[in-house]
Amino acid sequence: MDTPFSPIDSLRPSFERLRAAQLAHISTYAERREALDRLGLAVRRHRDALVQACSEDFGRRAPLETLGADVMVTLDEIKHARKHLRRWMRPTRRAVNLTFKPARAEMRYAPLGVVGIVSPWNYPFQLALVPMVNALAAGNRVMIKPSEFTPKVSALMARLLAEVFPPDQVVLVQGDADLAAAFTQLPFDHLLFTGSTAVGRHVMAAAAPNLTPVTLELGGKSPTLIAPDYPVEHAADRIAFGKCFNAGQTCVAPDYVLVPRAKRDAFVSALMASFARRYPTLADNPDYTAVVNSRQATRLRDWIAEARARGTEVLQYLPAGETLPTGVEIVPPTVLLDPPLDCQAMQQEIFGPVLPVISYDSHDAALAFILARDKPLAFYPFDRDKTRLARSLDRISAGTVCVNDVIIQFGQDELPVGGVGASGMGHYHGHAGFLTFSKSMPVMYQSRLNGMFLFDAPYSDLARRAVAWLTR
Incomplete structure (x- = not known):
């Protein structure tokens, strides 16, 4: 046979x-x-x-x-x-x-x-x-x-x-x-x-x-950490860029954001405004990339639906009066506000234009949140306090880091790309x-004149004295 x-x-x-x-x-x-x-x-x-x-x-x-x-x-x-x-x-x-x-x-x-x-x-x-x-x-x-x-x-x-x-x-x-x-x-x-x-x-x-x-x-879940006193408008605008570029289908895209609880709503408002500024339309906008196929788009929609069914407030940017086209997998920029930590969007790498926003009460608690999870491919701290930033960089181990911006580190010729652990x-x-x-x-090149003969057996008194002196 x-x-x-x-x-x-x-x-x-x-x-x-x-x-x-x-x-x-x-x-x-x-x-x-x-x-x-x-x-x-x-x-x-x-x-x-x-x-x-x-x-x-x-x-x-x-x-x-x-x-x-x-x-x-x-x-x-x-x-x-x-x-x-x-x-x-x-x-x-x-x-x-x-x-x-x-x-x-x-x-x-x-x-x-x-x-x-x-x-x-x-x-x-x-x-x-x-x-x-x-x-x-x-x-x-x-x-x-x-x-x-x-x-x-x-x-x-x-x-x-x-x-x-x-x-x-x-x-x-x-x-x-x-x-x-x-x-x-x-x-x-x-x-x-x-x-x-x-x-x-x-x-x-x-x-x-x-x-x-x-x-x-x-890949993995690359975290973004906004420091307590960092301007949320600037952070939101850069995060919107990184999350919508290639419709979020980027291994180093920001996967979720940690934001001070008191500033969460201001951050989300700035984020939605940035979506609107970048994409006045979605249905026929050539600047907004589609999800690659129906399998990936269905996965994203299922995760959004799961978060919503479990009580998560879901904000989706879709210009008024627009209907998304058929035959093209357009998933609008979507924000999940404090979703359950055991839902799919918080357990798996998202790889799409969906962004969980997690409130935190102290900067140390936010660092602990990141440290409790697998080491990410990228880490994005938004912080202008040098001492606090250095503490964050000392504690978080990630494949790459970009401070006060997102994803641009990937294109730097002198910065290697590589993960750590699960990433x-x-x-x-x-x-x-x-x-x-x-x-x-x-490669080692031995000189024609060298002292290695001293270490040939039978060992001489000179060799013994030399070794004793070198190991004294």
């Missing part, structure tokens, strides 16, 4: 081709930089097609959000890598212990080999290509599995990458969850996954038999990404 053809069998030839090419040749500085140049030109060439593909996949996506968060961030990463690549690749000197001089030491940065990237649907271009840029800068071959929920963008990326790279340098494979599961079982030299915490656990388990090191970029492990972006996809290889 013939053995059934499994998804992993379809991936093996591409993987083995990449591995054979890596073993045959390690790319030089000139080759890596030239590849980045070609990639940058291709991204610019396909820019408008990417905007269109994203809009088709989402049903409606703000063009500026695609250009800013997918195209611009990717081009910035390419530019940053090109600028600093020679320095990153250069071996760095390391000190040698006094007793081993005149030997010398250095750290070299060797490619790991074949890197696997599993990317999500929320920023389908950037979250596939930015780690690829890091991996290529480090001299690796790359295999990408994008999300099946954004097929138009995946098909466009496949064409773009085929224009730029030969099939023994970069491969993009398309398929469903079964293919993704098979992908994570390949013996990559490093595997990067961006997605939910639940799926991240499965990815880590799939990589374990091959001892494949993993970088997990997960992930490892880092990438910029130099941190180059190091993630490199083996930092210590």
